Amino acid sequence: MRAFALAALWLATAALAQDAPTRVEVRLSSFDFTPSTIRLAAGRPVVLHLVNDGRGGHNFSAPEFFAAARNVGGQVHDGSVEVPGRQSVEVRLTPARGSYRLRCTHTLHTAFGMIGEIVVE
Ligand SMILES: [Cu+2]
Numbered sequence: 485m486r487a488f489a490l491a492a493l494w495l496a497t498a499a500l501a502q503d504a505p506t507r508v509e510v511r512l513s514s515f516d517f518t519p520s521t522i523r524l525a526a527g528r529p530v531v532l533h534l535v536n537d538g539r540g541g542h543n544f545s546a547p548e549f550f551a552a553a554r555n556v557g558g559q560v561h562d563g564s565v566e567v568p569g570r571q572s573v574e575v576r577l578t579p580a581r582g583s584y585r586l587r588c589t590h591t592l593h594t595a596f597g598m599i600g601e602i603v604v605e
Contacts, residue, residue, distance in 0.1 A: 505529035505576060512542040512567055515598035517586060524604045526581035529555070533574050536567040542588045542598070543567060544575075549584035549602050553577040564589060579604040 508530055511518040524530055534544050547563025550556055558575035559565055567573050579602075586600035587593075 505531045507531045507533055509533045509535060510544065511535045511537055512544065512588070512598075513537045514540065514542075515588070515593050515596035517544075517588075517598065517600035520600040522586070522600065522602045524579045524602065526604050527578060529576065529578045531574055531576050533572060534565060534567050535572040536569055539569045540590075541566060541568050542590060542593065544586065545589045546584050546586045546602055548582075549579070549586070549604075550577070552580035552582060552584075554580070581605060 506525070506528060508522065508524065510522060510532060512534060513536070532544075536542050543564045543566045545564035550560050550563045554577070556575070556577040558577075559573060560575060565573055565575055581604050584602040584604070586602050588598040590598075
């Protein structure tokens with residue numbers, strides 16, 4: 485019985501480890517995404533931890549990326565996630581293979597170079 489319980493526990497732990505989403509941190513600042521190229525594994529659940537280091541607000545706008553992803557959980561509106569100054573936001577999703585444009589759509593932020601890329605392979 486004890487061996488069975490240990491085996492069950494081992495299986496549960498293994499399953500949990502496999503399903504546990506990878507946590508990926510992306511920092512937003514005026515006017516950069518760090519990293520500017522975000523690499524994710526297709527079909528593997530991920531938690532995007534978006535941290536705004538600036539005093540002003542920024543967003544993580546990638547409409548094609550969010551539209552293609554599955555199981556999107558979090559504050560995504562019209563393909564964008566708003567991150568107020570000095571705050572962080574988490575978005576959980578399962579990304580789909582592809583290369584997607586990332587930018588901040590706040591006035592002039594894209595022009596100031598607040599752009600990036602999400603590569604899912
Ligand atoms: Cu911005």
